[in-house]
């Protein structure tokens with residue numbers, strides 16, 4: 528099992544008092560499998576993704592990422608877990624402006640101690656990034672930046688890939704192509720994928736679908 532959530536709860540404190548967002552969420556994701564997470568705006572999808580990535584801590588329940596109990600780790604422990612096990616593809620690409628595309632693609636893999644130039648080259652080709660390898664992020668279109676963000680994550684061969692609308696900035700045709708590449712790369716590398724999407728059509732393409740409503744999964 529790559530990710531397991533057991534009865535996870537999470538509230539935020541607001542000026543009007545605590546706002547319960549997750550009221551007992553359980554899920555399990557095996558290596559090589561994919562799950563789509565849908566839910567209305569404000570239902571807690573990003574909150575769930577952040578907890579699953581060890582970016583934040585839950586109030587209750589257990590979160591097992593890889594073979595580690597994230598609920599038992601402090602901030603430093605969770606940072607190390609993220610670096611070695613988790614790949615995040617969020618809407619803000621967070622590319623490094625001073626590095627060209629080739630160096631951005633290799634960056635996380637280097638941090639995780641898993642840089643493989645052949646794998647990076649193959650990813651660049653499949654994501655259509657070869658012509659822009661020597662450009663800097665500010666010289667790329669939004670869609671190209673999104674593809675670099677995806678390639679950079681997969682390059683590090685994370686066991687768990689968490690994605691928030693990873694094709695949200697792309698036109699439909701490019702989005703489909705990038706989704707094809709993302710799904711095949713996730714399968715090939717044996718990773719597990721948890722992906723937030725508003726699109727039922729994209730959700731259909733994943734192995735399983737769960738819907739967040741009222742702080743619980745259905």
Ligand SMILES: Nc1ncnc2c1ncn2[C@@H]1O[C@H](COP(=O)(O)OP(=O)(O)OP(=O)(O)O)[C@@H](O)[C@H]1O
Pocket residue numbers: 539540541546548566567568569570571572573574575
């Ligand atoms: N740091 C925070 N402090 C207080 N409330 C928060 C915080 N982060 C999120 N919330 C609230 O928690 C609820 C869930 O937010 P979350 O971002 O997880 O929803 P979401 O399903 O990802 O929404 P969207 O689809 O609009 O991105 C919302 O009501 C939001 O306003």
